Amino acid sequence: METSAHEGADAQSMRPSRPVPHSVQELARLTGAELVPARSGAAGAVTGVVLNSREVQPGDLYAALPGARVHGARFAGDAAAAGAVAVLTDPEGARELAAAGVDLPVLVSPQPRTWVGPVARAVYDSQPQDGSGQELFAVTGTNGKTTTTYFTTSILRALGHTTGLIGTIEILAGDTPIPSHLTTPEAPHVHSLLALMRERGITATGMEVSSHALEFHRVDGVRYDVAGFTNLTQDHLDLHGSMAEYFEAKAQLFTAERTRRAVVVLSEDDPWGAAMAQRARENLGAENVTTVALRGSDAAGEPADWTLSSLERRGIGNAFRLRHTDGTELRVHTGLPGEFNVANAALAVLMVLDSGVAVETLQRALDEHDPLTTSVPGRMQLVGTAPTSLVDFAHNPDALVRSLRSVTPEDGEGRVIVVFGATGQRDTTKRPVMGRVAAEEADVVIVTDDDPHSEEPAPIREQVAAGAREAVANGARATDVLVIEPRATAIRTAVRMARPEDSIIVAGRGHETAQDFNGVSVPLDDRVELRSALEALHAHTKEQK
Structure with a gap:
């Protein structure tokens, strides 16, 4: 459950100022967990909940959960040093805490993860029963x-x-962004965010x-x-x-x-x-x-x-x-x-x-x-006209079909050009399917890189392109299937190919601003690249006139 240090700083900034202190006895009753007292007898009030030892503030309950590679109990000593006043864990974690000599009250539950959310709700008072939420x-x-x-x-x-939003693109309290590198808030973050938003009048x-x-x-x-x-x-x-x-x-x-x-x-x-x-x-x-x-x-x-x-x-x-x-x-x-x-x-x-x-x-x-x-960043976001140019997050077959059909001209005038790829380390079965539906719904298919992650990019591109080529061989709509990398070049190629009456969709990444190549983050924003290519096209068109 351990994450990077900057995420710990983010989590600290997302806390409400008025948590509801709970004793470990109260939390034991809430969860039905076995309470193992600290050897010293110390038992401070719990005023926060964390899953990451680097997020601990004085008064926190540290949820030491089993992870894919290591048990969170291994970091309980760090949590105690940072001011944690209690630990929620499973029997395996309790044994590890005892062996390490961590002197904190321990709530022991066979399924501790299922109680992290309810405990955070109680401590942060994220949904008060008096109707003030x-x-x-x-x-x-x-x-x-x-x-x-x-x-x-x-x-x-x-x-x-006055609205709040917790989404994959951003977290907003009214018009104010809440800075966060947490792509998927965990239960303590969700409840602390809801409480913080309530404090801010949401x-x-x-x-x-x-x-x-x-x-x-x-x-x-x-x-x-x-x-x-x-x-x-x-x-x-x-x-x-x-x-x-x-x-x-x-x-x-x-x-x-x-x-x-x-x-x-x-x-x-x-x-x-x-x-x-x-x-x-x-x-x-x-x-x-x-x-x-x-x-x-x-x-x-x-x-x-x-x-x-x-x-x-x-x-x-x-x-x-x-x-x-x-x-x-x-x-x-x-x-x-x-x-x-x-x-x-x-x-x-x-x-x-x-x-x-x-x-x-x-x-x-x-x-x-x-x-x-309202404009939704990276979701059918209009970047330019003549040609109509959009960026969309469509990253699976159904979404890609929907996006392409939305720009198919009713009068038959104009082509649809699509630029897209497939993500590495994800469902590989959808790669040729996405190639097929692109060829069925677009006139020009340009396959490029999405986020390869730790996979080699070229085989991913070829798996997508193979699906498109097979569809063309079977009579699909597309007249061209191109494989072009890097992605910025693919986008520029699409714009240079386009006529004013055509439509371009750059699909798959939406609002994202960097590609991941085997752990190396390469800056790239489809909206910026598409806008720059369109500006160059229009400038060239004016020069020719």
Whole structure:
């Protein structure tokens, strides 16, 4: 569980100023853990919770958990020296603490990780029972989590809330970023962030909840007011093993322990939305589950509560109506392109509605503020026009299909050019699949590097390109499949090839600003490279005129 020193500094800056001190006896009762007193009899009040010994501040409970390579109990001496007043661990860790002579009270539980979140919730008072806490919104699913979270907080701001956001791109308290190098906050960080945001006057917070966060207990102890589900497509099978196990990981969010209400997107060609809606109904009660479908029903033909009653292109975005089975309608507009962003926008609107906002109040906010035209960094982010040029985070087959279809011209004029790669040390089975769908949906496919991590880059590129070439041989849409590296050169090549009526999507990395080549961080921001190439193109065009 040990991480870098700068992450420890970040965690210190994310703490609330008014924790609720708890005795070790109180925490033993909360967790049901066996309490082994310190030999000296000392037992200070617990005012913080950490998983990393380098984050310890005086008064902390140090959770010494088993890790992939080393048990956290090995660092308990460092934690004690830094001011920790107690340790939460398993029986193996307790034996190691005793052998090392660490003189702190020890809470011993067979599953200590499952108690880190509830203990942090109690100590940081992240969700007070007196109703003074903020409203919490969670979004899970394979694709669309980030955009839907941004949409949700944008609507909430239009309604007068001061909002917080905990996401993969950034952590925000109102308009103020909370600096962090923590790409995935652990349970103590989540609860301390929620408490800190409450201290700063945040009244509603949106949060992305990944399958990793659920599997690794990073959101334990958090109960959301509304949780939303976007979709489930192939991704992270290196962790979950199968789509069924991936589904079960996501389904953990839709229990009474974790959320009060649920909103689920249904799709005719995806059975997972219907399955999630049914699981949510079983766990939460049918009256606490809302479904929305763009085409009227789910894969089994079950009618949705809300459906799309109209859809029309407006600029690169879309205007549409949502119609409830009782006849209620909401008029909605999003400035982001693609039918998948219509689904993301609909989910965000209905999550806010299900939090208790009146339909008339919500409609007024949508009309007056156009909150769903908010920019989402690296998510179908428009960088330039003539050619239309976007950067998107699409890094799995389904997301790539959705992105490419969103820019396919309705009149048949103009080509679609895609620049993308595949990540190293991740699900290798999706690499040729991504090549295939790129060739099926784009006219020009440029395969390049994503983040190879510790893998050799060239074989990754070839696995992706092989899928594209096979698709072309079978009659796919693409006329060209190119393999170009480095990535910046691939982006410049795409821009030089493009005509004004064409569209370019640089996919896979979105907001990220560096590539990882075997531990070496190489600065590269797709948005910067694409913008620079477009500026050079336009300057050259002017010179020719």
